[in-house]
Amino acid sequence: MKAMILAAGRGERMRPLTDATPKPLLMAGAQPLIGWHLKRLAEAGVKDVVVNHAWLGKEIEARLADGAEWGVHIAYSPEPEALETAGGIATALPLLSDVPFAVVNGDVLTDFPFARLIDAASRLDGVERLAHLVLIDNPEHHAAGDFSLDANGRVHDEPGLTFAGIGVYHPALFEGLEAHRPAKLAPLLRAAMARGQVSGEHYRGLWHDVGTAQRLAEADAIARAWI
Template identity: 45%
Template sequence: MTDQAMIFAAGEGKRMRPLTLNKPKPLLLAGGKPLIVWQLEKLADLGIKKVVINTSHLGKQLPEALGTGATWGLQINYSPEQQPLETGGGLLQALPLLSAAPFLVVNGDTWCSPLPDLKLEPGKLAQLLLVSNPDHHLQGDFYFDQASGQLGNQAFANARAFTFAGISLLDPDCLAPRHQQAAYQRIFSAGEAFALAPLLRHLVDQGLAAAQVHGGDWQDVGTPQRLKQLNEQLA
């Protein structure tokens, strides 16, 4: 079990406009409180002690709203970005704020209940949480055979397509230069923007990632309509 996590909260929330013109997406209300507060509460329930939050779009509002994290028994550190660095770049810049142990990663616009206690399997650098494909993403992201635990980027016998939930447990070694070079044909420096997805796909191809399927509630709260649906559900 890990005691540290990172929440991606630096995106511009373009799909959520006009709601995000004056407020960062993680601070939008769901069931009467900000989306990110639900996540902080669930992280605290898991035994997480330290949380890193990257910020960019209207980023000053996040530390103003959340403070040091003491309200939830957490220690929050912020990783401000002059411009959004995407998921990979945001994570690479925030690494010095995390210890060398594995850490939980949560997208700031996901709703997941309960938040699962992910564990790394021996020899793996990533444990991915998968969900059944929602209506807006029917093609899925990865192929997975729940019986055997086999995970792939392409279809194979007895596998079905699942959607990546935006929640994972990562070993910091997954961002080592050798893995960056293999995934992107280059090595990034802190402050450069890049997506995390190609790295995850590289780990899957190399047999360095495992997965499990989430059986509870999950939503990608990326649009005003989906936020409305979540509010109706919580009501």
Template identity: 45%
Template sequence: MRAIILAAGRGERMRPLTDNCPKPLLCVRGKPLIEFHIEALAAAGVRDIVINTAWLSEQFPATLGDGSRFGLRLHFSDESGEPVGALETAGGIARALPLLGADGGEAFWVVAGDVFLPDFRFPQMAAERFLHSDLDAHLWLTHNSPHHPKGDFGISAEGLALADTASPRYTWASVGLFRRRLFEAIAPGTKAALRPVLEDAIRRHKLSAELLNGRWLDVGTAERLASLQD
């Protein structure tokens, strides 16, 4: 199992902190936020991680190196030269697929570089279960926060994700398992959002979900970043 960490965003809401530092490289408790994911993925046995970048992309390899100090290999998908700019989530994943390698398997982890998930361990049992299913994606959801009170998806009694009409609804924790086939129809270099891809999978009953156990925070503002420093 390999992984993609999404790190291409500009971080507008966190300016001026992100004027000179990409949001995933901002420090939390003495180390860049993205390193919490890298260390947890390494501990779960992941040995290749693709990081998609755009804003201040050169800082990622300069800060993180080639991954050897984490016991794995880091690969960078740099979108900064794309004519349309950063490619959004689905477009960024589609562009990064070749870096997973031909032997990278049909499925991989995806996690946003700007969320704090200190208790999430990228469970191998969940990955094995997903690989032996016919699902296209599996998401971890969390309870809604004040800045996103309406949530994103519900969960059926069978464990399938439900669309906007579901009640209750929860917030996607920006971590999940995905199959390559979800993104192979998106031409590399195309800007594409993830939400339509997920909604299509829901319509086809190919998207499952479960509630996240443990701490979670979308580090979207300077105030939320400061709250993690205690």
């Protein structure tokens, strides 16, 4: 299985920190934020990773290089400007092959065991199941939540839990989207949910959204304990 890390965001809420440093390269402990994902993906056996970028993309490529520092191989999907999540994924599809792949937001810190995504990918068939989402308890800054999870492991378009920005997708979910065109992920997921094609799991471990300078400081404190 391949994985994609979303790293194209501008990080407006974290300016001026992100004026000269792309958000995924901000430090949390001994690693840039994205480095923790690369490390944990490698430990889970996921060695081929696609990273998209837009803002300060050359800095991302210069720092991560080919990924050997983390035991992975990185392919890059540059975007002249951020294409939203689905647009970025659709553009990167030629690098992701024609089988299910994992996608992780580059601006979260988590100890989620990525090996679970490999098992989830094996259950996506492009017909009955198009996506598998990791959901978490609602953080204070997103108290309303996004989706709900039923007893059979199906995800529904009703508030209840928060989408963690970690998922596995079948390429068929993005059928019809044009590469290099902005497109949001949520409408695709909601349409698939309405057809019963999205499964999920509730993760209760560490998940920390790094969306502000204060939350970056908190992520840094958490990651220092991992050193």
